[in-house]
Amino acid sequence: MDLLKKKILEEGQVYAGNILKVDCFLNHQIDCTFLAEVGKEFHRLYQNEGVNKILTIEASGIAIGAIVAQEFGCPLVFAKKNKTKNIAGDVYTAPVESFTHGTTYNIMVSKKFLNPGDKVLIVDDFLAIGNALNGLISLVKESGAELVGCGTVIEKGYQHGGDKLRAKGIRVESLAIIESMDADKGEIVFRD
Amino acid sequence: MDLLKKKILEEGQVYAGNILKVDCFLNHQIDCTFLAEVGKEFHRLYQNEGVNKILTIEASGIAIGAIVAQEFGCPLVFAKKNKTKNIAGDVYTAPVESFTHGTTYNIMVSKKFLNPGDKVLIVDDFLAIGNALNGLISLVKESGAELVGCGTVIEKGYQHGGDKLRAKGIRVESLAIIESMDADKGEIVFRD
Incomplete structure (x- = not known):
């Protein structure tokens, strides 16, 4: 997505x-306004797949979702990272290791909101090692819903989480894939 | 907002x-689809106020925002509840007591994203005691930006957070104000 690559180059910092x-x-x-273009692009990519539910994870996936x-x-369903008083009853849950924070947390979705027969598109802002996506995929599988695919805005190709998912036969569409970055030069190279 | 009241009565649980x-x-x-109507209603209420930034708090305010x-x-800016490695540099911060969880946490917004000259509309899903809104208002004041007002989807009128803010001269628009609820009967009474 050229608009995204342009924004990363102009506004991103390495x-x-x-x-x-x-x-x-x-x-x-x-x-x-930019996010509206992201929404249109994911719709273009997945419009013929019968998607009836978008799944993401709090917090930064929610706006995109x-x-x-x-x-x-x-509808959008977002997985929660911490159990709150306001989620009563049965939940699907999966552990997710945070690369950024060096901790492991549980994500959960109420069983009311993922069901067999649902066709789920998972979206998120970043795909690096793929821990968050793997957790979300595990929730979808546990629920008996069908995973249509994943859509991430920026994939860090050099961390290979997306490649591993694709190797398992899961459709993963990223709107920009970064092949390498150089903090000293401030350079960003995209995968073709 | 009649559509909201209808949804609360039909789909809400007390x-x-x-x-x-x-x-x-x-x-x-x-x-x-419903949220699009919420967005239009807040725009109708605040369209003549020169709003150039929406501020909310993670996680459940983000979709609305x-x-x-x-x-x-x-643009939307969302206040974060926990310091992450990815927020570097100066932040505005305020303590918020969580009524639901019985704890106090800090919220923060990078100083880059709230500035004097900004006209800020704060939005959130719920207004009860008003702790989250008060924290967000304090961030706006600290930044020197102008607070245009607050928009919340559901206000629990019987907890009086909204009334206290209005008494201070802050414009608070809630799309449904609940005056009382009865868990035994499952009854919800709205303020006129």
Whole structure:
């Protein structure tokens, strides 16, 4: 997606440790006009697959999920990271290791909102090692719903999470795949 | 907002302890077609105020914030509840007491994204005691930005957080205000 690559090059910042900050348009301040284009692109890619539910994970997947769900005219469900008093009853749950924070947490979705017969598109802002996506995929499988595929805005190709999922036969569409970054030069190279 | 009241009556569940569960359309599974109407209503209420930034708090405010920001054609900023490695540098911060969880946490917004000259509309899913809104208002004041007002989807009128803010001269628009609930009878009474 050329608009996304342009925004990454113009507004993203590369730091040592392979950190790409896009908090000015994607995951802290969110450019919702741009996000509308992201929603249209995921809809174009998955429009013939009978998607009836978008699944994401709090927090930074939610804005993307909401806009994508509007394009598909279907509900968004977001997995929660911490059990709250307000989720009563049965949940699907999976452990997710956080690469950023060095911890493991449980994600959960109420069993009411994922069911056999659902055709689920998973969306998220970033795909790196793929831990969050793997957790979400495990929730979908546990529920008996059908996984249509995954849509991530930015994939860090050099961490190979997307490649591993594709090797398992899961459709993964990323709107920009970064092959390498150089913090000293501020350079970003995209996969063709 | 009649559509919202109808959804609360038809899909909401009242539990002992003044708990209203609307997780089937507002804060776990999200009805994004309905949310588009919420966005239009907040835009109708605040369209003449020069709003150039929507501010909310993770996690359940984000979907609403994204749709409202699309209506206004402006960015969304969401306050984060936990410091992450990916927020570097200076932040505005405020403590917020969680009524639901019985804990206090800090919320924060990068100083890059709230500035003098900004005209900020704060949105959230629920307004009860008003702790989250008060924290967000404090971030806006600290930044020197102008607070245009607050928009919440459901206000629990019997907890008086909204009334206290209005008494301070802050514009607070809630799309449905619940005056009382009865868990035994499953009854919900709205403020006129």
